[in-house]
Amino acid sequence: MKQEQIDRINALYRKSQAEGLTEAExxxxxxxxxxxxxxxxxxxxxxxxxxxxxxxxxxxxNLGEEYGNKKKLS
Structure with missing residues (x-):
């Protein structure tokens, strides 16, 4: 994730706390x-x-080779 996107998440959070967000936001x-x-x-x-x-x-x-590729049991 790019830094600009993280900054936007933070800006939206601050705005939501201060004044609220529009539906699009x-x-x-x-x-x-x-x-x-x-x-x-x-x-x-x-x-x-x-x-x-x-x-x-x-x-x-290598734990990734031993366990990482197994599918989760449902």
Missing amino acids: KEEQAMLRKAYVADVKRNLVAQLNNIDMQNPDGTVT
């Missing part, structure tokens, strides 16, 4: 927040997929 704020949360989740998954763990027997396991 509320929609823009919701869209920007969803994009921000999606970026945070994507970055977290990427970080977790790059973790290597050394096992007691000395082997190294």
Whole structure:
């Protein structure tokens, strides 16, 4: 997410606290927040997929390869 988008999220928040938002601004704020949360989740998954763990027997396991690509059970 670009810094301009983060600045816009913050500006909309400050405006909502001070005077309120129009419907168009509320929609823009919701869209920007969803994009921000999606970026945070994507970055977290990427970080977790790059973790290597050394096992007691000395082997190294990449947790992303072992657990990262599994589908969630519903």
